[in-house]
Amino acid sequence: MDNAHRAMFRTQVLTQGLFEFDTKEMRKLVDGDHVEERDWLYRLMNGNPELFGVKQRGDKMFASPDYNQSMEQQREITMKRIMYMSKQGTFDGWLTLPAHEIDLKKFALLELCAAFDHSLAIKIGVHFLLWGGAIQFLGTKRHHDKWLEVTEKYLIIGCFAMTELGHGSNVRGIETVTTYDSSTEEFVINTPCESAQKYWIGGAAIHATHTVVFSQLEINGKREGVHAFIAQIRDANGNVCPHVHVADCGNKIGLNGVDNGRIWFHNFRIPRENLLNSVADVSSAGHYISSIKDPDQRFAAFMAPLVSGRVTLGSGAMYSTKVGLGIAIRYSLTRRAFSLATNGPEVLLLDYPSHQRRLLPLLAKTYAYSFASNFLKMLYLKRTPESNKIIHVYSSAFKATLTWHNMTTLQECREAIGGQGLKTENRVGQLRSEFDVQSTFEGDNNVLMQQVSKALLSEFLSAKKRNRPLSRELGLEHMDNSSPVIPSQLTSSILRSTQFQTDILCLREGDLLKRFAEEVSHYQAQGLGKEHTLTVTYQIAEDLGKAFSDLEIFRSFVEVEANVSAGDLKNILGLLRSLYVMITIEENVSFLRYGYLSTANAAAVRKEVAKLCAELRPHALALVSSLGIDDTFLSPLAFNWIEANSWSAV
Numbered sequence: 001m002d003n004a005h006r007a008m009f010r011t012q013v014l015t016q017g018l019f020e021f022d023t024k025e026m027r028k029l030v031d032g033d034h035v036e037e038r039d040w041l042y043r044l045m046n047g048n049p050e051l052f053g054v055k056q057r058g059d060k061m062f063a064s065p066d067y068n069q070s071m072e073q074q075r076e077i078t079m080k081r082i083m084y085m086s087k088q089g090t091f092d093g094w095l096t097l098p099a100h101e102i103d104l105k106k107f108a109l110l111e112l113c114a115a116f117d118h119s120l121a122i123k124i125g126v127h128f129l130l131w132g133g134a135i136q137f138l139g140t141k142r143h144h145d146k147w148l149e150v151t152e153k154y155l156i157i158g159c160f161a162m163t164e165l166g167h168g169s170n171v172r173g174i175e176t177v178t179t180y181d182s183s184t185e186e187f188v189i190n191t192p193c194e195s196a197q198k199y200w201i202g203g204a205a206i207h208a209t210h211t212v213v214f215s216q217l218e219i220n221g222k223r224e225g226v227h228a229f230i231a232q233i234r235d236a237n238g239n240v241c242p243h244v245h246v247a248d249c250g251n252k253i254g255l256n257g258v259d260n261g262r263i264w265f266h267n268f269r270i271p272r273e274n275l276l277n278s279v280a281d282v283s284s285a286g287h288y289i290s291s292i293k294d295p296d297q298r299f300a301a302f303m304a305p306l307v308s309g310r311v312t313l314g315s316g317a318m319y320s321t322k323v324g325l326g327i328a329i330r331y332s333l334t335r336r337a338f339s340l341a342t343n344g345p346e347v348l349l350l351d352y353p354s355h356q357r358r359l360l361p362l363l364a365k366t367y368a369y370s371f372a373s374n375f376l377k378m379l380y381l382k383r384t385p386e387s388n389k390i391i392h393v394y395s396s397a398f399k400a401t402l403t404w405h406n407m408t409t410l411q412e413c414r415e416a417i418g419g420q421g422l423k424t425e426n427r428v429g430q431l432r433s434e435f436d437v438q439s440t441f442e443g444d445n446n447v448l449m450q451q452v453s454k455a456l457l458s459e460f461l462s463a464k465k466r467n468r469p470l471s472r473e474l475g476l477e478h479m480d481n482s483s484p485v486i487p488s489q490l491t492s493s494i495l496r497s498t499q500f501q502t503d504i505l506c507l508r509e510g511d512l513l514k515r516f517a518e519e520v521s522h523y524q525a526q527g528l529g530k531e532h533t534l535t536v537t538y539q540i541a542e543d544l545g546k547a548f549s550d551l552e553i554f555r556s557f558v559e560v561e562a563n564v565s566a567g568d569l570k571n572i573l574g575l576l577r578s579l580y581v582m583i584t585i586e587e588n589v590s591f592l593r594y595g596y597l598s599t600a601n602a603a604a605v606r607k608e609v610a611k612l613c614a615e616l617r618p619h620a621l622a623l624v625s626s627l628g629i630d631d632t633f634l635s636p637l638a639f640n641w642i643e644a645n646s647w648s649a650v
């Protein structure tokens with residue numbers, strides 16, 4: 001490489017800002033916890049070049065799966081990586097230590113796995129969080145003693161069979177049926193029709209030896225609703241057990257390292273003890289017993305294992321978003337295109353205001369969403385039986401918002417790096433395919449958002465009926481006061497104030513919740529049933545779900561900032577928060593639709609977005625360096641891409 005090119009990579013990447021903040025301190029805020037353990041896992045992966053695809057490109061090393069391998073090869077190497085990580089102690093204590101000691105570490109390491117490869121994270125997640133979580137949350141001592149340790153050591157491999165061909169989001173509608181035979185004290189599981197075949201079950205096609213089967217329980221001809229059972233589907237030699245049929249779901253648009261499969265059961269018998277019985281049990285004589293009498297509450301209790309999955313999907317999505325932004329923003333600091341004057345130097349991509357507008361708001365959102373995801377993990381960690389409903393609302397809203405953001409960001413990053421985005425080596429486009437599935441699994445995003453609005457409505461109506469204050473846990477207490485008033489003329493300093501930002505987001509949420517309640521009551525007065533009413537009011541419900549999510553994400557940002565003392569770090573956080581709020585307002589038409597902003601004020605917000613982007617531009621490199629992604633997980637495009645593409649490197 002000639003000297004001119006060398007200088008290009010040295011000087012442009014080191015563009016200095018007006019002030020400098022401590023990138024290590026920022027990383028601690030973004031990661032939230034277990035920074036050293038995350039670095040330990042980076043070292044573990046980078047230390048096994050063959051298994052983790054670590055290769056030299058130019059003057060740097062990069063670790064990445066080879067997505068050009070066949071589906072079979074990708075599955076095999078994913079399993080090998082897991083077994084290697086297991087041997088190195090990565091999963092020690094994941095199911096046997098008390099939750100408050102291990103959960104955050106578990107989540108931290110899963111985030112790292114997601115940044116390396118989604119299949120790796122999902123395959124581990126299915127085994128530990130879905131299968132293992134079902135045993136933990138739905139089982140009792142007899143199941144914990146028998147299954148948790150062997151699961152943690154990978155002596156068995158678990159999967160989670162909930163979805164069927166005919167029913168996904170509507171779990172209550174599943175058709176697999178389990179009856180009880182008191183003469184042998186066994187349950188008998190059956191797939192009564194083709195739409196009842198279990199579908200998409202991660203691990204079922206090849207590796208899983210055991211599964212949790214979700215099924216309708218029928219006792220003495222009476223349907224007791226969905227229950228969960230343990231079933232061994234393969235023997236120690238990997239042969240499928242009698243009375244079970246398994247088929248492969250085949251190639252997917254991404255996530256081919258996970259062996260998703262289909263399962264049918266034909267008079268498949270399991271011992272009575274295999275019913276996961278923390279919620280309900282069947283006596284040896286065949287009597288159904290449950291301390292939860294309300295079928296709705298009983299069903300909700302069976303959905304508990306899905307919550308931890310939702311918590312980690314959001315945080316894992318943020319990690320792959322950071323990889324995309326790390327690559328695209330670093331590239332935009334070294335790549336030039338066109339000059340603004342004849343014979344003038346070509347302009348760096350990130351010096352174009354339009355390029356800043358494409359990437360920097362996504363970066364600000366990623367900071368905001370990372371703080372929100374850390375908040376959610378703490379909420380989950382401190383859970384009590386009473387807080388389950390609240391966690392369900394937050395995890396649903398954040399899972400949807402964060403995974404949607406992940407897709408938008410990866411697509412924008414793929415376009416921002418131009419033609420290089422097509423090269424699998426550059427990761428961004430591939431990550432987009434690998435993570436696409438997140439918006440529909442572990443709760444379809446649209447369905448989850450409906451549940452958020454429903455929960456807010458039910459809290460609002462219940463508080464009104466009982467004449468009590470609105471829930472602080474859901475952050476609705478602001479509605480007990482009069483609605484905030486937005487200044488008629490918004491200046492830059494007002495727009496950047498936390499007071500204005502709080503007011504506008506609260507105004508929107510409060511107003512939408514009241515409008516939603518009014519619309520629902522209007523339709524009910526016309527004689528429409530409760531469920532039907534909720535389907536025709538979907539537009540306002542959709543706006544409300546987003547409003548709740550945006551406000552709570554903003555609040556988690558403010559909380560992080562409050563714990564940082566005055567100085568450069570706080571200054572940069574202030575800019576990021578303001579950009580997060582401005583872009584949220586700019587992108588959501590609801591602020592104009594319902595009149596929370598005048599058109600003049602909406603124009604002021606738009607101008608502020610551009611101003612904030614320009615102010616953040618000098619900090620772009622420091623901001624992506626603080627995201628906690630090891631250089632090896634980026635791609636040659638993020639560094640010296642000329643060297644990596646030189647003739648000598650071919």
Ligand SMILES: Cc1cc2nc3c(=O)[nH]c(=O)nc-3n(C[C@H](O)[C@H](O)[C@H](O)COP(=O)(O)OP(=O)(O)OC[C@H]3O[C@@H](n4cnc5c(N)ncnc54)[C@H](O)[C@@H]3O)c2cc1C
Nearest residue numbers: 160161162163167168169200201202440441442444446447
């Ligand atoms: C790669 C992969 C791995 C998976 N792994 C597992 C696994 O290990 N175990 C497991 O049990 N499952 C697994 N799943 C299944 C996954 O959880 C389901 O795909 C998901 O729950 C959605 O169900 P569905 O595909 O039947 O879609 P549906 O629920 O039928 O949804 C289809 C569409 O209808 C919309 N819709 C649904 N209900 C409503 C409504 N009330 N109002 C308006 N619109 C609605 C949805 O928004 C969606 O756009 C996996 C799926 C994939 C693709």
